[in-house]
Amino acid sequence: MKIHIDTNVCTGHGVCEGIRPDIFEVGDDGIVHLVSEDFTEDDRQDLEDAVDQCPTQALRLEG
Template identity: 35%
Template structure:
């Protein structure tokens, strides 16, 4: 699983960072930053939830 980010769509809500802070954070401009490009299977469910919880639909999963 790889996380894809459309930084142009990100509105800085931070839902992803709240859902899975080991994988997502916000940068100094309040835009999503991925801390782990290919998270482990252990984190899979939380990452999926974080992606679905993005109101701006700026996150996508591949693989």
């Protein structure tokens, strides 16, 4: 499982960071970055929620 962030459309709203601050972080550049890429199936629901709630649809879950 992998998260792809489209940095061309991310505007740093931070919704994903609010859902999982241990995985997502809005950087000083105003774009979300991954804090961790060690995902497990236990994380899937939260990751799907982050993808679904992203206001700019900048996140995609693969796998």
